[in-house]
Amino acid sequence: MTLNPRSPFTPYPRGWYMACLASELPVGAVLPLHYFGREIVAFRTEDGAPHVVDAHCPHLGSHLGHGGTVEGNCIRCPFHGWQFEGETGRCVRIPYAEKVPPNARARVWPVREIDGNVLVYFHEKGALPDWEVTPIPVEEGDWSPWQETRWKIKACIQDVSENDVDNAHLPNLHQFTAHAPEGTLEAKGPVLELRLQLETNLESLGMSGVAKGPLNTTKWGLSIGYIAHFLDLGGIQISTRTLGHTIPIDEHYVDVRLFHSIRRTPFEHVNEQLEAQYFKIFKATVEQDIVIWENKLHLARPLLCEGDGPIAAFRKWARQFYSEDEVARAMAQ
Ligand code: FES
Numbered sequence: 001m002t003l004n005p006r007s008p009f010t011p012y013p014r015g016w017y018m019a020c021l022a023s024e025l026p027v028g029a030v031l032p033l034h035y036f037g038r039e040i041v042a043f044r045t046e047d048g049a050p051h052v053v054d055a056h057c058p059h060l061g062s063h064l065g066h067g068g069t070v071e072g073n074c075i076r077c078p079f080h081g082w083q084f085e086g087e088t089g090r091c092v093r094i095p096y097a098e099k100v101p102p103n104a105r106a107r108v109w110p111v112r113e114i115d116g117n118v119l120v121y122f123h124e125k126g127a128l129p130d131w132e133v134t135p136i137p138v139e140e141g142d143w144s145p146w147q148e149t150r151w152k153i154k155a156c157i158q159d160v161s162e163n164d165v166d167n168a169h170l171p172n173l174h175q176f177t178a179h180a181p182e183g184t185l186e187a188k189g190p191v192l193e194l195r196l197q198l199e200t201n202l203e204s205l206g207m208s209g210v211a212k213g214p215l216n217t218t219k220w221g222l223s224i225g226y227i228a229h230f231l232d233l234g235g236i237q238i239s240t241r242t243l244g245h246t247i248p249i250d251e252h253y254v255d256v257r258l259f260h261s262i263r264r265t266p267f268e269h270v271n272e273q274l275e276a277q278y279f280k281i282f283k284a285t286v287e288q289d290i291v292i293w294e295n296k297l298h299l300a301r302p303l304l305c306e307g308d309g310p311i312a313a314f315r316k317w318a319r320q321f322y323s324e325d326e327v328a329r330a331m332a333q
């Protein structure tokens, strides 16, 4: 196995990952993807179901994502026309042969469609998922449409995920918080809930002073995170939400797709400006993190101190997404 030279852990922990947006995969679409250091193909069959399979046809190795087509509930290989069922991967038809070899089968990946995202489950040995991602919370009010920012980052997923619980970096690297926040972290199996009270530095919004408000993060494994932030500016209450997906591309890079939305206030004239300002701050904040992620080492044994927040608790929780052997191997380095 190839490792990221800057982290002792595998770049591909177990869990659910976004393969694509549901809107990127209409019925009949075939999408070649490169994630987890391998080639895979997403497609949507005529019954409306999304599927993901290993890219290379078991017959003679053609890439199903380059010229493959959807036929009914199957994907058809462009080379000799073998058809593989989306649901099972079983080859159900060979145009020039009566008998289909019994072991002719494309490897199918577990797939779910949730909140407009097509998710795929990765396990290093191909084991089936033993947990599910639940829908993001329904927030009341009139929200701006989700807006995406996407980066290809030279980083390991563990570092990107850990950023959400790294309280001490907030006032230091990012200037929008006045102090390292106080908060609680609760692990519920593969789900992690983080509740922080954030003191936002209003200078970042072109005002003076600080405003307090909760920042609640829910994480489903190391890849998917949802952040809801509430800020009371006296007269104006601001709520924002971010849905983040980090998907390992290979042992060096991750694909980070962040979707933001802000609740419209009753003050029509400030909404557009608030939205623009919020997206600008968010993008600038992530770009501050990127400089760190792209150059740091992931230390398996960091030197932590009081005030670092729940990093140690987070790492304990994160171990469930690696095999025991992998944790032992990484920690022994
Ligand atoms: S390589 Fe796919 S059908 Fe021959």
Ligand SMILES: [Fe+2]
Pocket (backbone or CB within 6 Å): 163, 169, 174, 285, 289
């Ligand atoms: Fe950060």
